[in-house]
Amino acid sequence: MKKIGILTSGGDCAGLNAVIRAVTLSAIQKYGWTVCGIHQGTHGLMRRPVDAVKLDLSFCTGNLLRQGGTVLGTTNKGDPFAYPLADGTVKDLSEEVIEGYRLLKLDALIGIGGDGSQDILRRLAQQGGMNLVAIPKTIDDDLSHTEHSIGFMTATNVATEALDRLQPTAASHDRVMILEVMGRDAGHIALASGIAGGADIILIPEIPYQMEKIAHKIKTLRQSGRNFALMVVSEAVGTESGEKSKIIDLEGRSRYGGISHYLANRVTELTGAETRFTVLGHVQRGGQPIFQDRVLASAFGTHAVDLIAQGKFDRMVAWQNRQVVDVPIQQAIAGYQAVDVNGSLVKTARALGICFGDENF
Ligand code: F6P
Secondary structure, eight states: OOEEEEEEOSSOOTTHHHHHHHHHHHHHHTTOOEEEEETTTHHHHHSSSOOEEEEOGGGGSTTTTTOOSOTTOOOSOOOGGGEEOTTSOEEOOHHHHHHHHHHTTOSEEEEEEOHHHHHHHHHHHHHHTOOEEEEEBOTTOOOTTSSOOBTHHHHHHHHHHHHHHHHHHHHHHTEEEEEEEOOTTOOHHHHHHHHHTTOSEEEOTTSOOOHHHHHHHHHHHHHTTOOOEEEEEETTOBOTTOOBOEEEOTTSOEEEOOHHHHHHHHHHHHHOOEEEEEEOGGGGTSSOOOHHHHHHHHHHHHHHHHHHHTTOOSEEEEEETTEEEEEEHHHHHHSOOOOOTTSHHHHHHHHTTOBOSSSOO
Protein backbone atom coordinates (compact mmCIF):
# COMPACT_ATOMS: atom_id res chain seq x y z
CA MET A 1 0.00 0.00 0.00
CA LYS A 2 1.34 3.39 -1.02
CA LYS A 3 0.88 6.89 0.27
CA ILE A 4 0.88 9.55 -2.42
CA GLY A 5 0.77 13.33 -2.24
CA ILE A 6 -0.90 15.75 -4.63
CA LEU A 7 -0.46 19.50 -4.97
CA THR A 8 -1.50 22.28 -7.31
CA SER A 9 1.08 24.90 -8.23
CA GLY A 10 1.14 28.14 -10.26
CA GLY A 11 -1.94 30.07 -11.40
CA ASP A 12 -5.26 28.32 -10.85
CA CYS A 13 -7.65 27.37 -13.64
CA ALA A 14 -10.87 25.45 -14.16
CA GLY A 15 -10.45 21.68 -13.98
CA LEU A 16 -7.92 21.39 -11.14
CA ASN A 17 -10.47 19.96 -8.72
CA ALA A 18 -11.52 17.44 -11.34
CA VAL A 19 -7.88 16.26 -11.45
CA ILE A 20 -7.69 16.04 -7.64
CA ARG A 21 -10.91 14.01 -7.67
CA ALA A 22 -9.69 11.64 -10.40
CA VAL A 23 -6.39 11.00 -8.61
CA THR A 24 -8.14 10.37 -5.29
CA LEU A 25 -10.84 8.08 -6.71
CA SER A 26 -8.40 6.03 -8.72
CA ALA A 27 -5.70 5.75 -6.03
CA ILE A 28 -8.21 4.61 -3.40
CA GLN A 29 -10.61 2.50 -5.48
CA LYS A 30 -8.20 0.92 -7.95
CA TYR A 31 -5.13 0.54 -5.72
CA GLY A 32 -6.23 0.96 -2.11
CA TRP A 33 -3.68 3.71 -1.44
CA THR A 34 -3.75 6.72 0.86
CA VAL A 35 -3.90 10.18 -0.73
CA CYS A 36 -2.58 13.29 0.91
CA GLY A 37 -3.62 16.73 -0.40
CA ILE A 38 -0.90 19.33 0.15
CA HIS A 39 -2.01 22.93 0.61
CA GLN A 40 -0.70 25.85 -1.47
CA GLY A 41 1.80 23.98 -3.59
CA THR A 42 5.32 23.65 -2.19
CA HIS A 43 4.43 26.11 0.59
CA GLY A 44 2.45 23.35 2.30
CA LEU A 45 5.54 21.12 2.33
CA MET A 46 7.65 23.94 3.81
CA ARG A 47 5.34 24.57 6.76
CA ARG A 48 5.68 22.79 10.11
CA PRO A 49 3.63 20.85 10.78
CA VAL A 50 3.37 20.06 7.09
CA ASP A 51 0.16 21.62 5.77
CA ALA A 52 -1.67 18.67 4.26
CA VAL A 53 -4.94 16.80 4.59
CA LYS A 54 -5.96 13.19 3.96
CA LEU A 55 -8.29 12.93 0.96
CA ASP A 56 -10.87 10.16 1.16
CA LEU A 57 -13.80 9.07 -0.97
CA SER A 58 -16.25 11.34 0.87
CA PHE A 59 -14.09 14.28 -0.23
CA CYS A 60 -14.84 13.40 -3.86
CA THR A 61 -18.60 13.39 -3.64
CA GLY A 62 -20.80 16.35 -4.46
CA ASN A 63 -19.44 19.36 -6.16
CA LEU A 64 -15.72 18.72 -6.56
CA LEU A 65 -15.85 17.74 -10.24
CA ARG A 66 -17.72 20.91 -11.12
CA GLN A 67 -15.99 23.38 -8.84
CA GLY A 68 -13.64 26.06 -10.18
CA GLY A 69 -10.30 26.98 -8.58
CA THR A 70 -8.39 24.46 -6.47
CA VAL A 71 -9.58 23.26 -3.09
CA LEU A 72 -5.94 22.67 -2.15
CA GLY A 73 -4.97 26.28 -2.81
CA THR A 74 -2.01 27.27 -4.94
CA THR A 75 0.64 29.91 -5.39
CA ASN A 76 2.57 31.37 -8.29
CA LYS A 77 5.22 33.00 -6.14
CA GLY A 78 7.73 31.83 -3.57
CA ASP A 79 10.20 29.72 -5.55
CA PRO A 80 11.68 27.44 -2.82
CA PHE A 81 15.15 27.77 -4.38
CA ALA A 82 15.02 31.55 -3.90
CA TYR A 83 12.33 32.10 -1.33
CA PRO A 84 11.68 35.78 -0.53
CA LEU A 85 12.01 36.55 3.19
CA ALA A 86 10.34 39.41 5.07
CA ASP A 87 13.64 41.35 5.29
CA GLY A 88 13.89 41.50 1.48
CA THR A 89 16.55 38.79 1.13
CA VAL A 90 16.02 35.40 -0.52
CA LYS A 91 16.86 31.99 0.94
CA ASP A 92 17.13 28.50 -0.52
CA LEU A 93 14.39 26.51 1.26
CA SER A 94 14.46 23.51 -1.08
CA GLU A 95 15.63 21.14 1.68
CA GLU A 96 12.61 22.14 3.81
CA VAL A 97 10.28 21.13 0.96
CA ILE A 98 12.07 17.80 0.55
CA GLU A 99 11.93 17.22 4.30
CA GLY A 100 8.16 17.89 4.15
CA TYR A 101 7.81 15.09 1.59
CA ARG A 102 9.73 12.78 3.93
CA LEU A 103 7.78 13.81 7.03
CA LEU A 104 4.57 12.84 5.24
CA LYS A 105 6.24 9.49 4.36
CA LEU A 106 5.16 9.82 0.75
CA ASP A 107 6.00 7.19 -1.86
CA ALA A 108 5.30 9.61 -4.71
CA LEU A 109 4.08 13.11 -5.48
CA ILE A 110 1.72 14.29 -8.21
CA GLY A 111 2.36 17.92 -9.14
CA ILE A 112 -0.24 19.76 -11.22
CA GLY A 113 1.36 22.78 -12.82
CA GLY A 114 2.59 24.72 -15.83
CA ASP A 115 6.16 24.78 -17.13
CA GLY A 116 7.55 26.97 -14.32
CA SER A 117 6.06 24.80 -11.56
CA GLN A 118 7.15 21.61 -13.26
CA ASP A 119 10.69 22.87 -13.56
CA ILE A 120 10.83 23.68 -9.83
CA LEU A 121 9.19 20.40 -8.80
CA ARG A 122 11.56 18.42 -11.00
CA ARG A 123 14.63 20.08 -9.53
CA LEU A 124 13.30 19.35 -6.03
CA ALA A 125 12.62 15.73 -7.01
CA GLN A 126 16.13 15.29 -8.38
CA GLN A 127 17.77 16.89 -5.37
CA GLY A 128 15.72 14.96 -2.81
CA GLY A 129 15.05 11.67 -4.59
CA MET A 130 11.31 12.36 -4.67
CA ASN A 131 9.18 10.26 -7.01
CA LEU A 132 7.43 12.85 -9.15
CA VAL A 133 4.67 12.60 -11.76
CA ALA A 134 3.49 15.84 -13.40
CA ILE A 135 0.11 16.86 -14.81
CA PRO A 136 0.04 19.83 -17.22
CA LYS A 137 -2.29 22.72 -16.49
CA THR A 138 -2.28 26.21 -17.92
CA ILE A 139 -4.91 28.30 -19.64
CA ASP A 140 -2.06 29.51 -21.87
CA ASP A 141 -1.77 26.00 -23.43
CA ASP A 142 1.90 26.62 -24.10
CA LEU A 143 3.37 23.36 -22.75
CA SER A 144 4.90 21.21 -25.46
CA HIS A 145 4.26 17.50 -26.06
CA THR A 146 0.60 17.77 -25.09
CA GLU A 147 -2.13 18.98 -27.39
CA HIS A 148 -3.91 20.55 -24.45
CA SER A 149 -3.33 21.39 -20.81
CA ILE A 150 -6.01 21.58 -18.13
CA GLY A 151 -7.85 24.92 -18.12
CA PHE A 152 -7.28 26.08 -21.68
CA MET A 153 -10.57 24.94 -23.12
CA THR A 154 -12.67 26.47 -20.35
CA ALA A 155 -10.75 29.75 -20.57
CA THR A 156 -11.30 29.82 -24.33
CA ASN A 157 -14.98 29.08 -23.84
CA VAL A 158 -15.24 32.06 -21.47
CA ALA A 159 -13.54 34.29 -24.06
CA THR A 160 -15.92 33.01 -26.75
CA GLU A 161 -18.92 33.77 -24.55
CA ALA A 162 -17.53 37.26 -24.00
CA LEU A 163 -17.48 37.80 -27.78
CA ASP A 164 -21.06 36.52 -27.96
CA ARG A 165 -21.99 39.24 -25.47
CA LEU A 166 -19.92 41.95 -27.09
CA GLN A 167 -21.29 41.42 -30.60
CA PRO A 168 -24.87 42.67 -29.95
CA THR A 169 -23.71 45.73 -28.04
CA ALA A 170 -21.13 46.49 -30.75
CA ALA A 171 -23.86 46.26 -33.39
CA SER A 172 -26.29 48.36 -31.34
CA HIS A 173 -23.81 51.23 -31.02
CA ASP A 174 -21.90 50.99 -34.32
CA ARG A 175 -18.69 50.32 -32.41
CA VAL A 176 -15.42 48.48 -32.73
CA MET A 177 -15.19 46.22 -29.68
CA ILE A 178 -11.78 44.99 -28.56
CA LEU A 179 -11.52 41.98 -26.25
CA GLU A 180 -8.16 41.48 -24.52
CA VAL A 181 -7.54 37.91 -23.43
CA MET A 182 -4.83 36.15 -21.42
CA GLY A 183 -2.31 33.64 -22.68
CA ARG A 184 1.02 35.10 -21.63
CA ASP A 185 3.40 34.80 -24.62
CA ALA A 186 1.20 32.44 -26.63
CA GLY A 187 -1.86 33.44 -28.66
CA HIS A 188 -3.86 30.21 -28.32
CA ILE A 189 -6.82 31.67 -26.40
CA ALA A 190 -7.10 34.66 -28.75
CA LEU A 191 -6.88 32.52 -31.88
CA ALA A 192 -9.38 29.85 -30.85
CA SER A 193 -11.90 32.21 -29.25
CA GLY A 194 -11.57 34.61 -32.17
CA ILE A 195 -12.56 31.90 -34.63
CA ALA A 196 -15.32 30.54 -32.39
CA GLY A 197 -16.66 33.98 -31.51
CA GLY A 198 -16.73 35.42 -35.03
CA ALA A 199 -13.96 37.99 -34.63
CA ASP A 200 -13.00 40.16 -37.61
CA ILE A 201 -9.48 40.80 -36.36
CA ILE A 202 -7.23 38.62 -34.18
CA LEU A 203 -3.91 39.89 -32.88
CA ILE A 204 -1.48 37.38 -31.39
CA PRO A 205 2.15 37.80 -30.33
CA GLU A 206 3.31 35.26 -32.91
CA ILE A 207 2.19 37.43 -35.88
CA PRO A 208 3.49 41.02 -36.08
CA TYR A 209 0.78 43.47 -37.11
CA GLN A 210 0.53 46.87 -38.80
CA MET A 211 -2.12 49.33 -37.70
CA GLU A 212 -2.83 50.32 -41.31
CA LYS A 213 -3.90 46.75 -42.14
CA ILE A 214 -6.29 46.72 -39.18
CA ALA A 215 -7.72 50.08 -40.22
CA HIS A 216 -8.11 48.80 -43.77
CA LYS A 217 -10.10 45.80 -42.54
CA ILE A 218 -12.43 47.98 -40.46
CA LYS A 219 -13.00 50.37 -43.37
CA THR A 220 -13.68 47.46 -45.74
CA LEU A 221 -16.25 46.06 -43.31
CA ARG A 222 -17.94 49.46 -43.17
CA GLN A 223 -18.02 49.73 -46.96
CA SER A 224 -19.66 46.32 -47.12
CA GLY A 225 -22.47 47.66 -44.93
CA ARG A 226 -21.32 46.31 -41.56
CA ASN A 227 -21.62 48.85 -38.75
CA PHE A 228 -19.45 47.11 -36.15
CA ALA A 229 -16.30 45.05 -35.80
CA LEU A 230 -14.99 42.57 -33.24
CA MET A 231 -11.32 42.31 -32.44
CA VAL A 232 -9.57 39.91 -30.06
CA VAL A 233 -6.10 40.72 -28.83
CA SER A 234 -3.76 38.57 -26.83
CA GLU A 235 -2.31 40.30 -23.76
CA ALA A 236 1.31 39.87 -24.93
CA VAL A 237 0.79 41.76 -28.19
CA GLY A 238 2.92 44.90 -28.14
CA THR A 239 2.49 48.40 -29.51
CA GLU A 240 3.44 49.10 -33.14
CA SER A 241 6.98 49.74 -31.98
CA GLY A 242 7.01 46.43 -30.13
CA GLU A 243 6.64 47.75 -26.59
CA LYS A 244 4.75 45.33 -24.33
CA SER A 245 1.99 46.64 -22.10
CA LYS A 246 2.73 45.62 -18.53
CA ILE A 247 1.41 46.23 -15.05
CA ILE A 248 3.98 46.39 -12.24
CA ASP A 249 2.64 45.59 -8.78
CA LEU A 250 3.93 46.96 -5.46
CA GLU A 251 6.27 43.97 -5.06
CA GLY A 252 7.87 44.86 -8.40
CA ARG A 253 6.40 41.85 -10.20
CA SER A 254 5.18 42.53 -13.73
CA ARG A 255 2.42 40.94 -15.77
CA TYR A 256 0.82 41.69 -19.11
CA GLY A 257 -2.25 43.88 -19.40
CA GLY A 258 -3.65 46.94 -21.08
CA ILE A 259 -2.65 46.70 -24.76
CA SER A 260 -6.33 46.91 -25.77
CA HIS A 261 -6.48 50.50 -24.48
CA TYR A 262 -3.65 51.51 -26.80
CA LEU A 263 -5.21 49.67 -29.75
CA ALA A 264 -8.62 51.24 -29.16
CA ASN A 265 -7.12 54.73 -29.38
CA ARG A 266 -5.16 53.89 -32.50
CA VAL A 267 -8.22 52.41 -34.24
CA THR A 268 -10.19 55.59 -33.51
CA GLU A 269 -7.33 57.76 -34.78
CA LEU A 270 -7.05 55.84 -38.04
CA THR A 271 -10.71 55.08 -38.81
CA GLY A 272 -12.79 57.53 -36.78
CA ALA A 273 -14.68 54.55 -35.36
CA GLU A 274 -15.96 54.62 -31.82
CA THR A 275 -14.15 51.93 -29.86
CA ARG A 276 -14.50 50.21 -26.50
CA PHE A 277 -12.20 47.66 -24.93
CA THR A 278 -12.73 44.89 -22.40
CA VAL A 279 -9.89 43.29 -20.46
CA LEU A 280 -11.28 39.85 -19.60
CA GLY A 281 -8.63 38.99 -17.00
CA HIS A 282 -9.11 36.34 -14.35
CA VAL A 283 -12.69 35.64 -15.37
CA GLN A 284 -10.98 33.22 -17.78
CA ARG A 285 -9.47 31.27 -14.90
CA GLY A 286 -12.50 30.90 -12.63
CA GLY A 287 -15.84 29.17 -12.92
CA GLN A 288 -16.92 25.64 -13.71
CA PRO A 289 -14.78 23.59 -16.08
CA ILE A 290 -16.50 22.72 -19.36
CA PHE A 291 -16.83 19.05 -20.28
CA GLN A 292 -13.56 18.90 -22.26
CA ASP A 293 -11.54 19.96 -19.21
CA ARG A 294 -13.40 17.52 -16.97
CA VAL A 295 -12.69 14.64 -19.36
CA LEU A 296 -9.04 15.65 -19.77
CA ALA A 297 -8.67 16.03 -15.99
CA SER A 298 -10.15 12.58 -15.40
CA ALA A 299 -7.88 10.95 -17.99
CA PHE A 300 -4.77 12.76 -16.73
CA GLY A 301 -5.47 12.07 -13.05
CA THR A 302 -6.09 8.35 -13.45
CA HIS A 303 -3.10 7.93 -15.78
CA ALA A 304 -0.81 9.68 -13.31
CA VAL A 305 -1.84 7.19 -10.64
CA ASP A 306 -1.19 4.29 -13.04
CA LEU A 307 2.32 5.65 -13.68
CA ILE A 308 3.05 5.57 -9.95
CA ALA A 309 1.74 2.00 -9.77
CA GLN A 310 4.16 1.08 -12.58
CA GLY A 311 7.07 2.86 -10.87
CA LYS A 312 7.39 5.32 -13.79
CA PHE A 313 8.54 8.66 -12.45
CA ASP A 314 9.88 11.98 -13.76
CA ARG A 315 7.14 11.85 -16.38
CA MET A 316 4.35 14.20 -17.41
CA VAL A 317 1.00 12.91 -18.59
CA ALA A 318 0.01 14.32 -21.97
CA TRP A 319 -2.79 14.26 -24.56
CA GLN A 320 -1.79 13.18 -28.05
CA ASN A 321 -3.95 11.88 -30.90
CA ARG A 322 -7.01 11.31 -28.69
CA GLN A 323 -5.00 9.28 -26.19
CA VAL A 324 -3.50 9.97 -22.81
CA VAL A 325 0.23 9.21 -22.91
CA ASP A 326 3.27 10.23 -20.87
CA VAL A 327 6.53 11.96 -21.74
CA PRO A 328 9.68 12.88 -19.78
CA ILE A 329 9.02 16.10 -17.82
CA GLN A 330 12.33 17.48 -19.06
CA GLN A 331 11.21 17.14 -22.68
CA ALA A 332 7.87 18.83 -22.03
CA ILE A 333 9.37 21.87 -20.33
CA ALA A 334 12.32 22.20 -22.70
CA GLY A 335 9.97 22.91 -25.61
CA TYR A 336 7.42 25.69 -25.97
CA GLN A 337 4.09 25.48 -27.75
CA ALA A 338 3.48 28.81 -29.43
CA VAL A 339 0.80 29.25 -32.10
CA ASP A 340 1.93 27.62 -35.34
CA VAL A 341 1.65 30.54 -37.76
CA ASN A 342 1.41 28.11 -40.67
CA GLY A 343 -0.92 25.74 -38.82
CA SER A 344 -4.53 24.78 -39.45
CA LEU A 345 -6.14 27.30 -37.13
CA VAL A 346 -4.32 30.30 -38.60
CA LYS A 347 -5.15 29.02 -42.10
CA THR A 348 -8.78 28.53 -41.08
CA ALA A 349 -8.99 32.05 -39.72
CA ARG A 350 -7.46 33.55 -42.85
CA ALA A 351 -9.85 31.55 -45.05
CA LEU A 352 -12.74 33.01 -43.05
CA GLY A 353 -11.46 36.51 -43.81
CA ILE A 354 -10.15 37.18 -40.32
CA CYS A 355 -7.39 39.79 -40.34
CA PHE A 356 -4.19 39.24 -38.31
CA GLY A 357 -2.97 42.75 -39.11
CA ASP A 358 -0.26 41.46 -41.44
CA GLU A 359 -2.08 41.59 -44.78
CA ASN A 360 -4.89 43.54 -46.41
CA PHE A 361 -8.35 42.00 -46.31
O1 F6P B 1 -0.23 31.72 -16.89
C1 F6P B 1 -1.59 31.88 -16.64
C2 F6P B 1 -1.96 33.34 -16.56
O2 F6P B 1 -3.37 33.43 -16.34
C3 F6P B 1 -1.56 34.17 -17.77
O3 F6P B 1 -2.40 33.96 -18.88
C4 F6P B 1 -1.59 35.55 -17.17
O4 F6P B 1 -0.72 36.41 -17.88
C5 F6P B 1 -1.08 35.33 -15.78
O5 F6P B 1 -1.32 33.97 -15.47
C6 F6P B 1 -1.72 36.17 -14.70
O6 F6P B 1 -1.07 35.89 -13.50
P1 F6P B 1 -1.61 36.35 -12.08
O7 F6P B 1 -2.58 35.31 -11.61
O8 F6P B 1 -0.40 36.39 -11.23
O9 F6P B 1 -2.28 37.67 -12.24
